[in-house]
Amino acid sequence: MKVTEHIKNANGKTQFSFEILPPLKGQHIQSIFDNIDPLMEFKPPFIDVTYHREEYVYKELENGLLKKQVVKKRPGTVGICAAIQNKYGVDAIPHILCGGFTKEDTENFLIDLDFLGIYNVMALRGDAVKTETYFRPEKEGHAYASELVNQIQELNQGNYLDDDLQNSSKTNFCIGVAAYPEKHAEAPSLESDIHFLKKKIKKGAEYIVTQMFFDNEKYFKFVEKCRNEGIGVPIIPGLKPIATKKQLNLIPHRFHVDLPEALILEIIKCQDNTQVAQVGMEWCIQQSKELQKAGIPVLHYYSMGKSDNIRSIAQAVF
Ligand code: FAD
Secondary structure (H helix, E strand, O other), rough: OOOHHHHOOOOOOEEEEEOOOOOOOOOOHHHHHHHHHHHHHHOEEEEEOOOOOOOOEEEEOOOOOOOEEEEEOOOOOHHHHHHHHHOOOOOEEEEEOOOOHHHHHHHHHHHHHHHHOOOEEEEEEOOOOOOOOOOOOOOOOOOOOHHHHHHHHHOOOOOOOOHHHHHOOOOOOOOEEEEEOOOOOOOOOOOHHHHHOOOOOOOOOOEEEEEEEHHHHHHHHHHHHHHOOOOOEEEEEEEEOOOOOOOHHHHHHOOOOOOOHHHEEEEEEOHHHHHHHHHHHHHHHHHHHHHHEEEOOOOEEEEEOOOOHHHHHHHHHO
């Protein structure tokens, strides 16, 4: 079922969903199931699976020279989605990127999803690879997520890249896109970011999932601005409980979000990461309860490969 239908069918009840990462190459899929199993009692209508593009690493050769190698550390997004749908009967949502994909790759990826009965897709640009400062699209690829949304919608109309294939089988994807209550790192302003977010909706995206945030006010203000700009689709908040002291520096650096002073002070006081995880969970529970009270249709948790704290939060909230 489509995400939009899940929201409609819930009749105003706030639902629980989460995002997982494919395991590192070499690990068994059981590691994914072990993370999902404890969360199934909260009846997620859908589970997102992230996509990780190739990275460039330098390997030292016997003669001391360095060799540039392309590696994909977390392959398997589509396979995991198919396995989740098969095992749990829950809709799995693969993330798809502009980065690393030509338009032809995108079309073939979408055909695979269609054949597997996967009908939701999260369309993203992706970040620059570590060896580059700015995002560089493939020569025959997309520079922005809005272009990717457009291609998916074209396929939904039965318009393939090859003109000879017009009037072929139509796909029926429900498309989600990303948004940033504290603005995307590269955007000159929140207003310009919302301008381009609107473009993604105009091209056919049907719902939005936000970057994590730790201050609900930022989310509420962002939603208000989007509504004032005429963006009417569901805006699903993304939530992440802080679990380690290291994340105090890592999260603002990697995700370009602010941590509230009160949360920072609580974490600094902690003696070890067990205490940090407790503080992080309590903060996230408070955020979740307030969002639930405000009638938000879905709360979406970034599990980042660990389900224990997400389970405790879900027990307190749902
Ligand atoms: P876009 O919507 O293309 O926006 C990128 C930037 O370009 C923004 O600053 C925007 O304002 C600007 N912009 C957009 N259109 C134009 C235009 N026409 N002209 C000028 N500027 C423009 N990354 C992964 O690698 N894998 C994942 O699975 C993944 N999942 C994610 C899930 C969520 C919910 C979120 C919030 C992020 C996720 N990301 C993931 C990270 C994402 O790929 C990065 O944040 C990326 O830098 C931006 O992606 P986007 O789709 O928001 O890009």
